[in-house]
Amino acid sequence: DTLSAKICKAHPRPMFLTNGGTWKETKRSKLLNQFLDGIYHEVQFDKLAQQAFRDACVVGSGILNPRREGDRIVIDRVFSSELLIDEVESFYGRPRQMHRMKLIDKRQLAQTPEFRASAEIIMQADPVRPGSNPGISDSVMPVESWRLPSAEGAKDGRHTICLGEHVLLDEQWTRNGFPFAFLNFCDRMWGFWGQGLAEQLASTQAEINKLLYVITRSLELGGSFKWLIERGSKVNSNHFTNDFGTIIEYTGTAPIAVAPAVIQPELYQQLATLIQRARELSGISELSAAGQKPAGLNSGRALREMTDIESDRFQVIAQAFERLAVDTAPLCIEVAKELGPKFSVRAPSRSKFNTLTWSQVNLDADKYVIKCFPVSALPNTPAERMQTVTELVQAGWIRGADQGRKLLNFPDLEQDDSLALAQEEYLQQSIERILDEGEMTPPDETDNLQRAREMALQYYARARLMEVDPERLALLVNYLAAVADLQQQAAAAAAPAPGGPGGAPANPMPTPTSELLPNVNPGGSPNG
Secondary structure, three states: OHHHHHHOOOEEEEEEEEOOOOHHHHHHHHHHHHHHHHHHHHHOHHHHHHHHHHHHHHHOEEEEEEEEEOOEEEEEEEOHHHEEOOOOOOOOOOOOEEEEEOOEEHHHHHOOHHHHHHHHHHHHOOOOOOOOOOOOOOEEOOEEEEEOOOOOOOOOOEEEEEEOOEEEEEEEOOOOOOOOEEEEOOEOOOOOOEOOHHHHOHHHHHHHHHHHHHHHHHHHHHOOOEEEOOOOOEEOHHHOOOOOOOOOOEEOOOOEEEOOOOOOHHHHHHHHHHHHHHHHHHOOOHHHHHOOOOOOOOOHHHHHHHHHHHHHOOHHHHHHHHHHHHHHHHHHHHHHHHHOOOOEEEEEOOOOEEEEEHHHHOOOHHHEEEEEEEEOOOOOOHHHHHHHHHHHHHHOOOOHHHHHHHHHHOOOHHHHHHHHOHHHHHHHHHHHHHHHHOOOOOOOOOOOHHHHHHHHHHHHHHHHHOOOOHHHHHHHHHHHHHHHHHHHHHHHHHOOOOOOHHHOOOOOOOOOOOOOOOOEOOOOOEOO
């Protein structure tokens, strides 16, 4: 649970990046990112990824299966016990065929559009009764099988679904992989399945269980106090009860109550040693498991250093967790292709949801690569949060102490960024609308005109490299001209009038003097 909390607090998101693509391909890759975000938001991918990671910790492998259900995309959490592969074929970790057995209700299977023609066969199938439990469910267990094509472009790949002796589906399989995304906690030296943390700790846990059994039995057999009664003394044993203030009658030597030390201290020491060994094998410190920080370690920098040292132990599994998001993305895209061009997703943005259809984002697989980037947030602990916000304020990335205080109370940078970058995003949206749709929204005096000019020039140069339609380039030139006009108007309004404020001379001329009357001005008043 501690490891899941440490690794799964990051929310990795795959990004579709074009490599030297045209303007249209670059724009579609951005829309494709929003499209995938909409799918992940709809299916609650973060929750499913956390469950898959926990499965990998326990049984070795976590599995997700994006598939079609009606006109939507769903992602199933798959248990490794449902999948069958040949151990010899998968010796190098690359099996060519795979089979999945899953319990499903008869009526649900019969109502699936692909199997309605076989509804009678499905309803007549015997329900599955695991073990001796008679059960009340009416479930069957179809077997879905995949065989990959033998080579690129080969047509010998197959996909079948069978129920008993009946074939419900038999079609060609053209993909070069299975419709599953796998996360192995630790790859074995050979074979397909991973090794989980629980298996790595199994031998230590067995010793702990054995020791706990010894301690428990010792407490049961000798943990209570004993009475010592001298042989021949006349003590009425019926007076020994559990009541308080019991009176015991005796003649001769008085009985003595003793509480022997039934468990040696070495047993408890060995138990603590085994638990510490398990922590060392897993890489989880006692402080992390207890949610505590070391005494005296208060600064954010020191806490980050400690976290980095501990996190280095989990770099491999953290990268595997990120790859799960990357591996799931193309599987979701394949299902979207099957659903057709009208399949739509409500894609979240900073302040609203945009509805995108597959026809708007469809991009050939050879036009992009998929990279994974974690969605970061502020640190969780107060000391780390204080240190991080302080550094952001000092660097000038946050506007003053007021914004810093707000982030301390609401540790989410998204809202602050949405306000700080609102003007930048508006300018970007206006310029991209010119190049994408051929529609120009004229700039006005409230825009950051200098930034609008810089951004428009950058987009213009990039659009020329990507050979954008000349008519849209001309519109962008008109936009630049409109920005220049507004800049000239603003400069003219800011310049002082030739006569100074109110028409008065900016620099008054010296008072003239008369040659006939020294020190007297023409009006008859003495100078000075």
